[in-house]
Amino acid sequence: MRGLVDMLRVDFRLSGPPAWTYGLLCMLVVCFPLLLGVLLGRLEEGASVALGGYLTLFGDAPGQLYGDRVRRLLTTTATVTLGSGLGALIHPHPWPIAAVVVGLVAAAGIYWRALGIPAVLSVTLTYFAPSGMGVLLHMGTSACGGLLAVLAVMAIWPLRRRRPLRRTVEEAGTALADLLAGGGRAPLADESWESLRHRAATALKDLEAALSLYRVAGEEDGSPERLPATLTRIFQQTIALRVLRAAAVETVEARAGTEWTRELDEAIGALARALREAALLGGSAEMPGALAAVGRFADSVEEIRRTARAGDTPLPAAALLGQVTLCVDRIAMAVRSVEQQAAESVEMGPRLPKFVRSRKPVITTGYHPIRVGLAVTAAMVLMLVIHEHYAKWFVVTVAVSLRPTYRDTVDRVRLRVLGTAVGAVAGAVVLAVAPGHLYLTLFVSVCAALGFALRGCSYGYWMMLATPLSLMLADFALSLDWGAAAARVVLTITGGVLALLFARLLWSRGYRATLTAAIAEVLDRHAALVRSLIDQDPREVNARISSATDAAGRLADSLDGLDKEPGGGAPRRLRDAVTVAGRLRDNALALFAIPPPGNESDPTGAVLDLVADRLEKAAEGVRTDRQGTPPDDLDRALDELGAYVDELAARRLDELAEGAGDRMTGLRRSIRHAAAARPALRGLSAEAVRLASLTAPRSC
Template identity: 65%
Template sequence: MRRVAGTLRGDFAVAGRPAWGYGLLCALGVCLPLLAGVVGGHVREGVAAALGGYLTVFGDAPGLPYGERARKLLVTTLMATLGTGLGQLLQPWPWLAVFAIGLVAAAGAYWPVISVPAVLAVTLTYFAPSGAALITHMAITAAGGLLITALLVVLWPVRRLRPLRTAFEEAGTALADLLPAAGRAPLSDESWESLRRCAVTAVDDAARSFSLYRVSQEDDRALERLLATLDRIFRETIALRVLRAAAVQGDLGEEWTGELDEAVEALAAALREAVALGGSAAVPEAVDAIGRFADRVERVRRAAHAGEAPLPAAVLLGQIRRCLDRIGMAVRSVSQQAAEAVEVGPRLPRFGRLRKPVFSTGYHPVRLGLAVTLAMALMLLAHEHYAKWFVVTVLVSLRPAYRDTVDRVTLRVLGTAVGAAGAAVVLAIAPGHLYLIVFIGICAVLGFALRGASYGYWTIFSTPLSLMLSDFTLPLDWGAAAARVALTIAGGTLALLFTRTLWPRGHRARLTGRIVDTLERHAALARSLVERDPEEVSAVLSAAADAADRLTDSLNRLDKEPGGSAPRRLREAVTAARRLRDNALALLAVPAPVEESGPTATVLDMVADRLENVAEAIRTGRPEARADDLDRVLDRLGAHVDLLTARRLDEVAEGAADRMTGVRRGIMHAAAAQPALKGLSAEALELASLTAPRR
């Protein structure tokens, strides 16, 4: 019960500003047909058009570019219209409808293009005879969907770039929040992971948004450059955190940390200004701050040459300065590109390319189809008009995960109680369709405005909409309100029963494959760092992150099983894998190894071997192969850095302080790479230990 209460508090938390303009447009699209029907004496036709508009906007995705959004709205209109026609065709054959609606529900879960609005259209139309001819009823439903589509895209000429700019601003802001966290004193793993996850999500969202804008070849290149620049800022920021944590262990005093803090704060401010205002006024201040830090690094370098500071720590500061330089150049590039912007001519929205059909997998489509079929059969025996709420509750509440179903049922019951009681009160105080339209309009404004900010409030206000629209022509007294609530509770109970008894128990077995894939992908990442081909490393890094995300998804599903929970050690393994990737990015940021660089390739190969051995042991069930002595090689790396330090100081004493010798190149790599290699090795060993088979 405490978990449910906590979930509800999270559902009703308002994240972000409600979209009141969007809510008003949706309310207009729903209420105008109702008002026209009541005033013109064609109430049933007005209800059909309003319900078509509601079902269409139910499938809307406001953050998409307008071409993609218009395509999605038109497809939803088409599916809802076809669903309306199928529902009316099934009315004369109740038992055929039982199996047909169950099949449609299963098909909607299997093939997302069919979508929930289409299944709702079939169900609601079957239980609510329209009295109009089939073609007429479908045409009216389509007209309602087209009306709300037109309302939602009417501002396209002036807002066509808004989704793109929003994605760009959110990505830049998330990176600006991450920058100070990397340059200041280390945050807790939990705080850092939260900021890092927000940045990754925002940059990925920007990439998806950019991919949907195909305006001209020149602007396509501009968008690609901008996305690459944002990705470069992210990677250098990750490297900065790893290198700073290592540098503070050196005996260099504390003056440099304050100047580093000033530099990263100035860079973050410049990046925020660039993405929010499209300006570059703060860039010179950031460049000056980086210059002051560079002067401090030069003083530390000279002190190290004089034997007054440890040379490896000074080399680390030099690498931090290079990271700041690259971030500074990237921020300046972002500010310039933001000022130039992307121009799109005022032509009609361009629809997205046709893509291959996407199909869902797993047990959920079958389970949903069986549940809806049983719900339909039970309601046919009841012969009750309000029985559709039993079926609809099963349809919208049954989710792939058990705990998600519990949350949906709870919110559905609350929404039905609020909607049914609210309508009964409105009609008791001021009976008549006009007052009911006002109530529907208020629910539409609040529901759709809060849709992107709070799932709980969206459910509370959207449930009355479907209730009132489908029952608009019926008497709505306290008895009807009680019947709706009772049937909703019964439908939720059936959904919980099905998700409890038909939960796919084989998911824990599939977890093994996800663990093996994660280990092998991270082993491949370690090997790719030997050759340091940027494109190959990027591809392997992305594959490793995807494998860890799939493992996390499996653990989340296990957490939602009835009475189940994911092993804590595997959660820790995912965190270790993320830290391994961070150290890989830090290693990629340092100068490339040369002949004098030492055993870098040996360490990386041994790390890869360790991860691959564990993956093989998990896959085959055989004992893990004997591991190499990684600690011994890391000790060799430390001794090699000490040797290079001594040789470099001898070169400095001979007057080669400013010459780029082989020894200098070697220590620039070895000293800067040592903390990243140690961190990468430690995280790889922890990942292997946490995922290794338990004896």
């Protein structure tokens, strides 16, 4: 019992403040046609317009950019309109045709996300609705409701068109400030670091998508890329700084003390505060103090470098600190650029939001569309044999409750049954106490305002309020009594049971089947990333980092899905492999941040080739289910790298003795690169070996 209470507490916990303005806006869209229909005596037409508006808003994404939202709303309006026409068209046909058509629409709604649930609901509710309206009238009224929703959303666009962009910039800046404060200063646990890095990477992607929909003043081509590019530099340099700082702490503190770490922490903290202010306020009073702190840290490092020239501190350690200083300087310059760029205004020309057409439709692969199609067809067959008007709630429950995983289906069924029970009883009580369509319109208004306001912060409350809302709209022209309320609750419960049966019996083991391909893809993409570091072409390296990150994300999604399937459970070693892959990319970014070597031959390329070969062989072993690690010379190459750094240090000391301390010679450039690259290469190699070991074929 206590577990159920805790579960419900989580379901009905508010994750943020309710969107009351949005709730009132949706209330007007839904209730204005109802009130007009009541006053004009056209209940069916008014309810159909209101239902079209409700289903269109059902597919809305409040808080997103207006160009994206309007495109989504127009698409949903079209699919809801076609769905209502299809439902009215198949209504007079024999029930086997209806069962097949609705099942196919349900499968298509899952496979092609542009259709989605609103189209399925439109077909189902229109088919079961006992209405005298023809096909064209059904489509016309649904289209009017959808267009009314679009106009309502667009009505506030002139006043709020910049707010989504401003919020996206703020989220990206604060996420990177948190990453900088957490990763650039005292070491964090891997779990905390992964959370900060994932949040920052997601915020950067959202910012790039947001800016693609706006035109920024001063950008001739209308594609503002400077701000996300600057924030990406901060992201990459922060990751590199974390790796290099950890290596510097191990090699420098024993000989040079800890004063430089305190100066570094002060500089990074000040830069993080300046970045946060720049993102939130468009300017920063912290920036002068941050630059002064960076200067003090640079002075501390310079003192250590002077002791290295005198032979009191190892040259490789001083060279490594020089690379840390370079990372901090790059971050400081980028934060100053963000301060200037964040204050740039967005053009306010009197034009509609910019639309960006998707290159290809978003589809869902796997067996889930087939499973949903079969389940909805079975639900239609069961209910059409009975041919009860309220049977639509059985079909709708199956369509909206069946999720890709069993655990998500259980959660959805629990909330829908609870919402239906509360909503149906509330509707019956309202009509019993105060019968009449005006009172029903008032009840719908309250449900719409509260439901859409709470939709973004609590799915439990949304389901509890959306259920009576859809009940009232679909049967607005009919009387609702206690018998109808009880029938809907029973049908919803039985529909949920059918959804659970299909989720359990037609479990396709899809996530487990995709693990092998996902693991091999992770190894291949990270091998390509490592190999791209040899030439260090910025465009190629950035593309490979993005590709490797996406592959690791797909593997993590497969593991999450496996955890939610009956009898499932993701192997712990594969969870660890995702974390190890993240650390591998961190070391790759640290190596990428280091300036290239001088003219002398460098063993870095040989080590990277061997690491890439190790990962590629591991991927081949996963695909062929072949265990074992093929021999290579990776350990010997790392030893040669260490000897090479020591040789460079000895030669550089000789060069200093000859009076070349202030000149940037080829030897000085080489030791700066090799000394900073050695810890990153060792970390990269160690994580690659561990990644290959964790993903090696074995019995699960």
